[in-house]
Amino acid sequence: MGRIVYVHGHFVPEEEARIGLFDRGFLFGDAVYEVTALIGGRMIDNDLHLARLERSLKELGISLPFSREEIIEIQNGLIARNALQDGTVYLHVSRGEADRDFFHSDALVPLLVGFTQAKTLTGTKAQQNGIAVDLAEDPRWQRRDIKTAMLLGQVMAKQAARARGFDDVWLVEEGLVTEGASSTAHVITADGRILTRAASRATLPGCTQRAIARLCETEGFMLEERAFTPEEAQAAAEAFQTSASSLVMPVVRIGDRVVGDGKPGPTTRRLQTLYLEAAGVPS
Structure with missing residues (x-):
């Protein structure tokens, strides 16, 4: 059974x-x-x-x-x-x-x-050590704000990234990162700003992304909703992605570039903790 x-x-x-x-x-x-x-x-x-x-x-x-x-x-x-x-x-x-x-x-x-x-969602090796994400052209249709079951583009992008030795992939369109294949992309600048794309038809409005936005407002983090380039992402002090199944996932390598010192940064670590606390998950 x-x-x-x-x-x-x-x-x-x-x-x-x-x-x-x-x-x-x-x-x-x-x-x-x-x-x-x-x-x-x-x-x-x-x-x-x-x-x-x-x-x-x-x-x-x-x-x-x-x-x-x-x-x-x-x-x-x-x-x-x-x-x-x-x-x-x-x-x-x-x-x-x-x-x-x-x-x-x-x-x-x-x-x-x-x-x-x-599935084990907390305390995983990936959340402790971070993951590497590939960069790939976004192959999807124009209404990504609708969470449809048409996921072949994401499947192909993830499979190609895995074959190249990456854990996941961020998608790029017209020189800008749209989102992860099944996550929302975030980067943290040297001056502490958290960048993520604003809601539009180009990306799915992430639920975990919205929860993180609420935390930024209550905890005093600087959140800036705007698109960013792959080069900005690779030069960031920290990076992470969010989704229901990965929560707040540190990203320590983007394409061929190590992010920061190659380890999850302090802001990402703080957001991981705050997110679980806000969700009522005992530490």
């Missing part, structure tokens, strides 16, 4: 889970998703993730299949049935099922699936 997953209104063993051949998420990537971190049995930034889920669905004209309260019940049901303490909760909403056609009916019924993944 494997995990218990949620498929179209039912909690079932993963071995019994099925989606239809004509599901538009399967055929067209006509679906959105969210991933919420779970640490010590507690969902982190879930309000931000569910708000982003609603926004992504609205942008695609897909109705929310359940109320927010019902979705939280589904998430908690998955957590309880899998006795999960640390990991992630994944939600995926497709437009629905219909015979293959680029045009879709407004009468389609959205379909929700969900599952958990056990």
Whole structure:
């Protein structure tokens, strides 16, 4: 018996889970998703993730299949049935099922699936020592602000970076860093400013990014929302990336350049601690 997953209104063993051949998420990537971190049995930034889920669905004209309260019940049901303490909760909403056609009916019924993944999110070797990220041209479509299930560009970029010996990759468009393939990119200048891109259609509005922005405001860090070049990133005093599954991840090498002294810097370390404290995770 494997995990218990949620498929179209039912909690079932993963071995019994099925989606239809004509599901538009399967055929067209006509679906959105969210991933919420779970640490010590507690969902982190879930309000931000569910708000982003609603926004992504609205942008695609897909109705929310359940109320927010019902979705939280589904998430908690998955957590309880899998006795999960640390990991992630994944939600995926497709437009629905219909015979293959680029045009879709407004009468389609959205379909929700969900599952958990056990994973150690805190105290990892990568968070202690930092990671190396490659730089690659951004291959994705123009509506990156919608968290769609169309992730082939990110998959290709990550696979290429791994083949080159990197842990991850930051994407570049028109000479500027957009974001990580599955994260938000941040750099810290020599004078202590934290740089990250402002919300636009070029990047996904990161939930962990928003949580870090709140901390910057309350803790007195200087946050500047603007694009930066790969060269600025490589010359930065510190760098880090954020996401639900990696939290605040130090970046110690960008392309062929070591960042700072090649170790996670003091501001990144402070943000790691503050983020977990704000999330209510005991140290």
